[in-house]
Amino acid sequence: MNFPVLSVITFTPMVAALIILMLPSNRRNETRAVALMAATFALILSIWTYFSYDQVAAGYQFVEKYNWLPVLGISLHFGVDGMSAPLVLLTGVVMFTGVLISWGDEDPHVKAGIQDRPREFFAFLFILASGVFGVFVSLDLFMLFFFYEIAVFPMYLLIAIWGWVVTREYAAMKLTLYLFVGSVVSLVGVLVMYWVQYQNTGILSFDMLAMEKAGFSQAFQNIWFLPVFLGFAVLGGIWPFHNWSPDGHVAAPTAVSMFHAGVLMKLGAFAALRVGIMLLPEGAKYWSWLIMAFAGIAVVYGAYIAFVQTDMKYMIGFSSVSHMGLVMLGLSTLNQNGLTGAGVQMFSHGVMTALFFAVTGMIYDRAHTRMIPELGGMMKIMPFAGVGFIIGGLVSMGMPGFSGFVAEFPIFMGVWQTHWLVAVIASISIIITAAYIMINIRKVFFAELPEKLQGHVGDITVLDKIAIVTLCILMVGLGLFPSLMVPMVQTGVENILRLLGGA
Amino acid sequence: MFTSTTFLSILPEVLILVLAVLIFIVEPFWKAEQRRNTGWLTAGGLLAAMAFSLIFGQPGEPTTTFGGTIRFDWLGFFFKLLFMFAGAATALLFMDNEKIGHRGEAYLLLLASLLGMDLMAASADLVMLYLAIETTSIPLYVLSGFMLTDKKSTEAGFKYLLFGALASAFMLYGFSLVFGFAGTTNLYQLVGMFKAGSLSLVAVFGVLTLILVGLGFKVSIVPFHFWAPDVYEGAPTPVSGFLSTASKAAGFAVLVRLFFVAFPEFSAAWALSLAMLAAITMTLGNLLTLQQTNIKRLLAYSSVAHAGYAMIGVVAFTKLGVTSVIFYLAAYILTNLLAFGVVMAFSRVTGVDDIKDFAGMSRRNPWLALMMLAAFLSLAGMPPFGGFVGKVFVFAAGVEAGYVWLVFVGIVNSIIGVYYYLNVMKYVYLYRMPNEDEENHPVLLTRPYTITLAVLAIGVILIGTVFAPWFDWSEAAALTLF
Numbered sequence: 004m005n006f007p008v009l010s011v012i013t014f015t016p017m018v019a020a021l022i023i024l025m026l027p028s029n030r031r032n033e034t035r036a037v038a039l040m041a042a043t044f045a046l047i048l049s050i051w052t053y054f055s056y057d058q059v060a061a062g063y064q065f066v067e068k069y070n071w072l073p074v075l076g077i078s079l080h081f082g083v084d085g086m087s088a089p090l091v092l093l094t095g096v097v098m099f100t101g102v103l104i105s106w107g108d109e110d111p112h113v114k115a116g117i118q119d120r121p122r123e124f125f126a127f128l129f130i131l132a133s134g135v136f137g138v139f140v141s142l143d144l145f146m147l148f149f150f151y152e153i154a155v156f157p158m159y160l161l162i163a164i165w166g167w168v169v170t171r172e173y174a175a176m177k178l179t180l181y182l183f184v185g186s187v188v189s190l191v192g193v194l195v196m197y198w199v200q201y202q203n204t205g206i207l208s209f210d211m212l213a214m215e216k217a218g219f220s221q222a223f224q225n226i227w228f229l230p231v232f233l234g235f236a237v238l239g240g241i242w243p244f245h246n247w248s249p250d251g252h253v254a255a256p257t258a259v260s261m262f263h264a265g266v267l268m269k270l271g272a273f274a275a276l277r278v279g280i281m282l283l284p285e286g287a288k289y290w291s292w293l294i295m296a297f298a299g300i301a302v303v304y305g306a307y308i309a310f311v312q313t314d315m316k317y318m319i320g321f322s323s324v325s326h327m328g329l330v331m332l333g334l335s336t337l338n339q340n341g342l343t344g345a346g347v348q349m350f351s352h353g354v355m356t357a358l359f360f361a362v363t364g365m366i367y368d369r370a371h372t373r374m375i376p377e378l379g380g381m382m383k384i385m386p387f388a389g390v391g392f393i394i395g396g397l398v399s400m401g402m403p404g405f406s407g408f409v410a411e412f413p414i415f416m417g418v419w420q421t422h423w424l425v426a427v428i429a430s431i432s433i434i435i436t437a438a439y440i441m442i443n444i445r446k447v448f449f450a451e452l453p454e455k456l457q458g459h460v461g462d463i464t465v466l467d468k469i470a471i472v473t474l475c476i477l478m479v480g481l482g483l484f485p486s487l488m489v490p491m492v493q494t495g496v497e498n499i500l501r502l503l504g505g506a
Numbered sequence: 507m508f509t510s511t512t513f514l515s516i517l518p519e520v521l522i523l524v525l526a527v528l529i530f531i532v533e534p535f536w537k538a539e540q541r542r543n544t545g546w547l548t549a550g551g552l553l554a555a556m557a558f559s560l561i562f563g564q565p566g567e568p569t570t571t572f573g574g575t576i577r578f579d580w581l582g583f584f585f586k587l588l589f590m591f592a593g594a595a596t597a598l599l600f601m602d603n604e605k606i607g608h609r610g611e612a613y614l615l616l617l618a619s620l621l622g623m624d625l626m627a628a629s630a631d632l633v634m635l636y637l638a639i640e641t642t643s644i645p646l647y648v649l650s651g652f653m654l655t656d657k658k659s660t661e662a663g664f665k666y667l668l669f670g671a672l673a674s675a676f677m678l679y680g681f682s683l684v685f686g687f688a689g690t691t692n693l694y695q696l697v698g699m700f701k702a703g704s705l706s707l708v709a710v711f712g713v714l715t716l717i718l719v720g721l722g723f724k725v726s727i728v729p730f731h732f733w734a735p736d737v738y739e740g741a742p743t744p745v746s747g748f749l750s751t752a753s754k755a756a757g758f759a760v761l762v763r764l765f766f767v768a769f770p771e772f773s774a775a776w777a778l779s780l781a782m783l784a785a786i787t788m789t790l791g792n793l794l795t796l797q798q799t800n801i802k803r804l805l806a807y808s809s810v811a812h813a814g815y816a817m818i819g820v821v822a823f824t825k826l827g828v829t830s831v832i833f834y835l836a837a838y839i840l841t842n843l844l845a846f847g848v849v850m851a852f853s854r855v856t857g858v859d860d861i862k863d864f865a866g867m868s869r870r871n872p873w874l875a876l877m878m879l880a881a882f883l884s885l886a887g888m889p890p891f892g893g894f895v896g897k898v899f900v901f902a903a904g905v906e907a908g909y910v911w912l913v914f915v916g917i918v919n920s921i922i923g924v925y926y927y928l929n930v931m932k933y934v935y936l937y938r939m940p941n942e943d944e945e946n947h948p949v950l951l952t953r954p955y956t957i958t959l960a961v962l963a964i965g966v967i968l969i970g971t972v973f974a975p976w977f978d979w980s981e982a983a984a985l986t987l988f
Contacts (some may be wrong), residue, residue: 028872072974074981075902096874112922120955122934145898149591149889155903159928160879164935176925183924187917190898 007029007067008052009081012091013136013150014457015045016098016129022125028277031121035106038125042095042102045132049095056088061141061494063212063461071146080142081413085495089350089488090150094139095306096477097265097357098132100470101258109463117165124165128258131157133256135266138274142404143207144193148186152443154270155182158263165256174247174254184336185271189278196282213483214282215447215502221285228286232279232294240327241294242301249320257364258318261305264323269349272330276345276499280334284503287302287337295335295418299425301328306432308438315366315373315447318439319359322399325432326352332429333414337503339496341417346492348410351481355407358395358474362388365467366447369460375443378469380452385463389448391471396440398478401433405482409489421473515561515571515578518586521555524619533610541608545954548613552594552620556587560940568986570789573635574692577763579986582628582830584979585759587838589627590972592752593620595843598745598958599850605653606742612652615645616748623756627712632681632691632768635760639677639720642756642955648740662740665764669723669733677720696768705961712771714776721764722875724757727817728787731810735794739805743853746802746919747846756836760817762828765820766987781821781922788814788919795926801849801859804926805842808885811919812838818916822907828984830899833977837884837892837969844962845881848874851955855914856947861930865937869944875934877963884966886927887920892969899977 026034056064063082071077083091105117105124117124130153137150162175200217201207208214219227233241240248246270253261267461280287287294305325312318326348365388366381367373382389398407405470411433416425452460463471481488513520525548533544543760568579597613606612622641629635648668651663687709688699722730738746765776791811798804816838819831851874852867853859868875884891897920904913939947951959969976 026875072977074977075899120868123868148938149894152889152894156883156886158559160931163932172936176928179928180921180925184921187920188902191905191910191913191917194898195910199901212507226838 005065007081009047009065009083009140010050010079010237012045012095013081013133014138014356015041020126020129020133021069023129025488026122028122034122034125034481035102038102038129041129041223042099044271046095046099049092050153053085053088053092055081056085056491058085058491059153061085061497063420066142074207074299076206076210077143077145078143078210079146080210082142084414084498085491085493086346086499087273088491089346090139090266090273091136092131093269093350093353094135094266096473097261097353098356099173099384099398100361100473101128101261103178103470104261104364105256105258106337106443107233108114114128115257118490119165121183122387124161124229124256127157127160128262129451131161132277133263134326135262137438138270142211143209144197144211144214144278145296147278148190148193148210151186151270151274151499154267155179155186157180158255158259158267159371161259161454162255163253165259167256170250176252178247178251181244182238182267183405185244187234189234189274189364190235192227193278193417195227200363205396211282215353216495217282219283219285221289224283224286225289226286228279228283228290229293231283232287232290234277235271235279235325236331237277238267239275239331240268240301241331242297245301245305248324249317252323252360253314253316253475255308256403257360259367260360260364261357263320264360268323268327269353271332272327272345274351276334280337288503291337293337294331295313295425296334296407298328298331301325302332302429302432306435306439311433312439313375315378315443318375318443319356319363319439321350322359322436325358326399327358329411329414329429332425336421338415338417339500340413340420342487342499343492344412344414344417346350346495347406349486350488351406351478352420354474355395355478358391358471359399361470362392362395365463370456375446377453377455378447379450379456380448382448383452384460387471388463390452391475392448393444394475394478396444398442398482400437403482404479406478407482409482409485410482449453457502461468507701511518511578512571513630514563515565515569516867517818518555518559518590519621520559520615520620522552522590522624525551525555526621526861529610529617529933530612538608541610543600544610544613544987545597545607548597548617548806549594550599552590554568555591556594559583561589561615564585567749570694574632576625576628577630577641577694578628578818581759581763581832582980583985584983585627586624586757588621588755588836589623589752592748592755592843594749594841595616595847595958595962596744596752599847599952601954602854602952603742603744603850604854605656605922606744609834610654612649615649619643619645619649619748620752623752626756629760629763630693632684632693634692636678636681639724639760642753643674646753648722650737650749652742652745656740658740659742660740662737666733666737666741671718673723673730676716679714680716680720683709683716687713693723693764694773697747708922711776717764719739719760722783725754725761725813725816726810727783727813728790728810731787731791731813732812734848735803735806736923739800739802743802743846743850743859746806747843747850748796750805750846751790751842754809754813755835755839758820758831761986762820762831766823766828772870777821777823781909784814784817784821785816785915787811790916792919792922794925796826796922797925800863801861801868804861804930805845808926809842812885814901814919815916817951818904818909818912821909821912822903824903824907825984826906826980827903828987829902829977829981830896832980832983833969833973834896834900836976836980837896840962840969841881841884841893843922844877844959845885846880847955847959847962848878848881851951851959852949855949860899860960861933864933865928865932866939866944866947867949868944869938871951874949874959877878877959878934879931880963880966882927882931884926884970890967892966892973895970895973907971
């Protein structure tokens with residue numbers, strides 16, 4: 004048996020959370036240090052996993068399987084393929100940078116990062132991280148649900164306790180209820196699939212690889228695809244169930260926004276793909292027009308709403324809806340280009356939006372405002388953050404040379420192949436995105452520094468800079484060397500296409 | 507005919523009786539300030555009895571002893587162990603309650619009630635069943651009204667007694683009709699005697715309804731739940747915890763045995779009405795919970811709702827259904843005891859039990875807050891706690907039996923549940939005390955609380971993560987019905 008790298012990655016944050024809880028609550032720096040060590044460890048392992056994934060062999064690798072409840076066919080079955088390996092890496096990166104920027108600055112003038120009960124904060128954040136890793140690597144539906152719910156409930160506490168005072172209670176409850184509704188609707192669908200599989204094949208198993216061969220009838224797939232897919236896609240921020248997402252982003256503390264937009268929304272899209280499309284491929288074909296319509300609306304509508312925002316976090320929140328719409332659009336094409344683009348976009352958007360939220364959080368912690376009209380001149384004060392934001396902006400606009408282009412171009416190609424008109428309409432979003440990103444950069448970073456902010460706004464910390472550099476390297480690196488990721492995602496897409504019957 | 511099996515079949519009961527006698531002898535000789543130690547003795551004795559029964563008294567092939575009145579099988583045995591565990595935890599939680607902790611008779615009443623529950627789980631005869639139910643209930647009436655100077659407690663005891671007596675009377679009438687129709691009181695002989703062809707369906711339904719009144723009262727399903735909130739609120743908190751867990755589970759133990767062994771033929775026809783009841787119970791329980799401001803009333807209504815979830819498994823009328831009910835109850839007993847334990851530990855120090863009084867609790871005692879989080883998330887059905895797995899199994903059983911609509915009702919209800927459970931956690935973690943001086947008002951735990959709560963919390967997590975052994979035991983218990 005090889006080194007069980009995936010379970011180590013998955014349970015590292017959980018163990019770290021327990022260790023952190025054991026520390027006395029006044030040992031704030033020790034708490035942070037343990038958190039950082041665990042995050043670094045998980046990051047290193049996920050990088051190792053990513054680069055030792057054998058693209059030639061493809062398929063599921065690093066597979067581990069332990070029988071958990073044989074009577075009902077529940078097993079702890081882990082494995083990554085070309086689709087999930089980048090997402091595991093993404094989670095590692097966001098976790099690492101999230102810890103860095105939550106470290107903050109104890110200076111009472113700055114009060115950046117998490118200063119109130121950091122012990123509980125990191126513990127809950129890491130429980131969430133465990134859930135996220137677990138979903139990406141699970142090949143067993145029961146365990147996928149198990150981890151999915153673990154990833155959902157800490158959000159409530161993280162937002163409600165450490166969030167933005169004005170909206171946190173409302174936003175936290177809204178988010179939790181939306182996500183919980185989505186997940187339990189999917190749960191019913193999954194249970195139905197489980198029993199129908201038993202009727203069809205006589206196998207009692209939650210294993211997704213077995214369920215792929217369950218031979219669900221066309222009629223069955225047509226009925227159950229939508230509840231299963233949409234139930235998960237709620238977490239992916241699909242229109243018209245996206246409403247929780249910007250509210251949640253705005254209310255969440257910085258690191259949680261990064262997790263939320265960077266990773267959690269991918270969780271929804273990924274689970275929708277894994278369970279919805281891969282297990283019910285005929286249903287996916289039947290309903291792909293509807294998903295495409297929803298996604299198309301999300302792309303344009305999200306961008307437009309982002310354009311009219313004056314609060315930076317709302318702006319980024321709605322831009323996430325728009326970009327996740329692109330992911331859904333890619334999924335709905337069910338062809339090679341679209342799916343590949345969706346896979347890369349999940350990674351690219353995760354890194355980009357984590358960076359956006361990190362920078363916004365840094366500005367807000369110091370300037371105590373996120374309103375775009377009230378800000379200005381940040382380039383002089385925090386040049387590092389400014390450059391980072393600009394790079395993120397370029398990614399967001401889909402500029403060649405950055406990861407956004409690598410992701411969005413194939414999506415639009417895929418959409419063009421199926422419904423060219425949707426591609427045309429969706430491409431409007433690129434223009435709107437460019438507009439609001441440019442306006443934002445000009446106003447926040449280059450305009451005159453308002454008088455109110457002069458004097459008391461300081462530069463970001465070294466740890467913040469490390470976080471920004473890490474994220475930027477990924478975006479530029481992927482933009483310049485798409486071969487680092489695209490072929491790998493393609494191996495995952497091959498598998499999906501096989502399930503779709505070579506469509 | 508007295509054989510070793512005869513004795514083994516009531517081994518746990520015998521041990522409980524020995525323990526009770528021991529306490530009866532020892533306790534009067536203790537000084538007043540030592541009387542609290544009866545709790546250690548009770549809990550230790552019960553755990554020893556559990557261990558002893560597990561080593562020597564495991565049932566083999568199901569047999570019937572004592573002239574057909576006692577059934578010796580895994581179903582009864584598993585429930586007996588659960589009850590004794592719940593009893594041990596309750597005894598520890600009694601200890602530092604100033605009204606009952608130093609009163610030896612409280613522990614004796616607890617043991618008497620446990621004795622009744624163990625017999626309930628094992629009864630194979632209607633007469634025995636009725637005696638067992640009364641043996642369980644009467645000590646609980648007394649315990650609910652134990653705080654004589656407290657108006658609410660007295661009211662709780664009296665209310666429980668009146669409603670309980672009424673429900674018992676209905677059930678007894680049902681039993682007598684069964685005997686009249688079938689000519690036997692033995693559950694295992696009723697199958698052949700109490701047949702559809704020979705009786706009008708109206709008569710059968712009438713009889714079953716009468717019996718259901720009594721059992722529905724025990725498990726507090728709507729519309730027999732009226733007593734629960736008032737009694738839970740008024741009774742001493744450890745007693746409420748015991749009522750909402752062990753007593754409810756005992757009701758379910760009887761319910762499954764009765765419906766699966768004695769009336770399997772009618773059960774299928776009966777299932778739809780039970781499904782309706784389950785749906786109404788969940789929905790009404792949850793909707794009423796939404797408006798509660800007192801934590802004990804909130805837990806009371808939520809325990810009504812949980813009876814509804816467990817009913818889904820009963821309604822399924824399959825092997826998996828019964829297994830899931832038993833699993834659900836095991837998880838629920840641990841979880842709800844933990845929830846009540848936390849409330850107790852908190853109210854003992856603060857003297858209040860409204861939800862708003864929990865503001866700032868996470869700063870007053872972070873560990874207690876974490877345990878409350880574990881209990882409430884488990885009640886809400888979130889992993890990695892027992893409540894999640896229990897719910898998934900119950901829902902899976904419902905889907906298997908074709909009750910997708912009932913499962914949908916169940917999930918809508920669990921969403922409501924998430925809302926009010928998290929709402930309580932908001933007070934615990936987010937809100938602060940009026941002067942924001944939590945560090946001056948720590949909530950300190952005494953040793954019995956620390957031990958009990960830690961064990962329960964670990965149990966709730968274990969049952970939610972390493973669920974295979976629990977499931978296997980539940981399945982072993984369920985299999986004895988088929």
